[in-house]
Amino acid sequence: MRFAYFTAGMPELTPDEAVLALRDAGYDGIEWRVTDQTPSADGRPGFWTGNRCTWPMATFVVDAPRIRALTEGAGLAMPNVGTYVTCDDLPAVEQALQGAAALAAPCARINVPRYDGVSPYLSLRDRSRAQYREVAAMARQYGVRALIEIHMGNITPSASAAAAFLDGFDPGEVGAIHDAGNMVYEGYEQYRLGLEALGPYLAHVHIKNARWERTGARDDGSVEWRATFAPLRKGVADIAALIRALKAVGYDGWLSFEDFSTERPLAERIVDNLAYVKNLLGRL
Secondary structure, eight states, X not given: OEEEEEGGGOTTSOHHHHHHHHHHHTOSEEEEEEOOOOOOTTSSOOSSSSOTTEEOSTTHHHHHHHHHHHHHHXXXXXXXXXXXXXXXXXXXXXXXXXXXXXXXXXXXXXXOOBOOSSSOHHHHHHHHHHHHHHHHHHHHHHTOEEEEEOXXXXXXXXXXXXXXXXXXXXXXXXXXXXXXXXXXXXXXXXXXXXXXXXXXXXXXXXXXEEEEEEEEEOTTSOEEEEEEEEOTTTSSSOHHHHHHHHHHTTOOSEEEEOOOOOSSOHHHHHHHHHHHHHHHHHHO
């Protein structure tokens, strides 16, 4: 397997600093975050606002030659581009795929809608699948595979839901990002079950972790809980079991780290996460 880092988890670093940090730590690639973000409220870089390691979507196509030169100059590959565009915004989808093609990146994340818990789910899924047929046609045109992500809060929070969404599509044009950390929040299934359900649609794997914390008690005496991101070694997701399952189904692609914990400095997280997973792979 090969190792990358998603730059959403590297908010303090500039792109120039990020490629050197990953190269020196022994990574094989980088997964760039591409979105038009807002500044952070306090002026400090954050994972989702003010992230210094994010390229603007508005200028993605124009920036692509610089991004490619910077990445290749550090000896890193780009297994996927982490965009935030959704399948219901086809002009943005085309811009994302065009930029990814200019980078020679094989894949780009093209999101599905969120689920509000109220709207009829099957109607929303059917409408989104129809939109994703247009996405798949664009993916074929640009030679970039469009990936949905298993993500809490959207209409594909589990591997089985992602597999059902993609059923009937050409797996050469579309695929799924497996994310065990997200499935701590919502959508957990036994890893091998989910990976087998995805079959040829398994395209990319995010590695991160999360855990549940008790936040209080309700008036009826029941306990309130919330999920939050955690260091890779300290979360609910069983990373060793995930890697065993990946090996069992013959996956030999990219593992892209996406650590949103803050207990340790970023420089330590970058080094320790890779060492931890490489050690697991050596023992399993």
